[in-house]
Amino acid sequence: MLLVGSVARRDVYTAQSLLEVAVGVFNERGYDGTSMEHLSRAAGISKSSIYHHVPSKEELLRRAVAHALDGLFAVLDEPAAGEGRAVARLERVVRRTAEVLMERLPYVTLLLRVRGNTDTERWALVRRREFDQRVAELVRAAVAEGDLRPEVDPRLATRLLFGMINSIVEWYRPHPGEPVVSGDVVEAVISTAFDGLRQPAVSGSAP
Template sequence: MTMAKRDTYTPETLLTVAVRVFNERGYDGTSMEHLSKAAGISKSSIYHHVRGKEELLRRAISRALDGLFGILDEPAARTGRAIERLEYVTRRTAEVLMAELPYVTLLLRVHGNTDTERWAMARRREFDHRVAELLKQAAADGDLRPDVDVRLATRLLFGMINSIVEWYRPERGGHGTSEEVAEAVVRTAFAGLRT
């Protein structure tokens, strides 16, 4: 007597597969059929865990955003001189990006085509704004070079951090540990920002 194959997927393992497929095909280019094939389970099994692909997107993006916003609540991000808090937040943002690489990659690729994507973009802007406030405070404290445009510096800082998703592949090696990459980001950015 043969046993029917039991659905061994959990919401977490299904999310892992969905994020991989979303990053490969793009969210808009992914159907429930694609997710079903990638997971090796029926569409009805997926619907047992989630209402649809947008719920998977929201869960994935929430994981990335929770990691980023969690940084802002860490003690070293909340106390001390603004420049030191900014360096800490920069380092931790790079570390979280690398630790949650597929999830943050997905977050950075949303275009605002769905309610979830628009929500994610608004939350990203909120995070960027809070980091920009630290930059402004560091400038007001006299810890940034006076010729630095704070808005431009904010964009460049995030551009450098966010570019990590395009080239960082820990399985290939060659770029050092995530701690070494994060430290290189901080050294590179703040060598040009600090007085």
């Protein structure tokens, strides 16, 4: 009876559902503080059943941070991120980045907490820097086109933008029944960021 029950329990687990459990445990305990035993208990399946889906704990980490990174880089590949004035593209990227963060909140939270202690973590940090650099290029272009304040340092502006966006992982928890992505949060990010970054409009001369 127990064997049959165990097999049935394992069969309902998929690689995706196991990944969701692992991400929750990694975020709660930290990746380094999580053992396969912790994952086994959280999932309610044996360690051998976990190995049926993935070869190692680090593979679960790789899949998790890759899911977060894929969502972020997909933002840069959207048509609206590559057309028009740089400031409009930048605003689009910031908006969609905030949306992706909320849509993939546990995964992005984990991504933001990696420290470079494993090959997977170092790979994730390199990819994060690449994403930041591409956004900084948009900031530089928007300054050059005269739409952002000329005194804005692109690297600093990028850090400030993502400092604000990334802080969402520390407090954003949608209530049951609420949409995963909060339009109020997104609009607050956009207005707070761009009201300070935009070059003030030049008023016409009085007659």
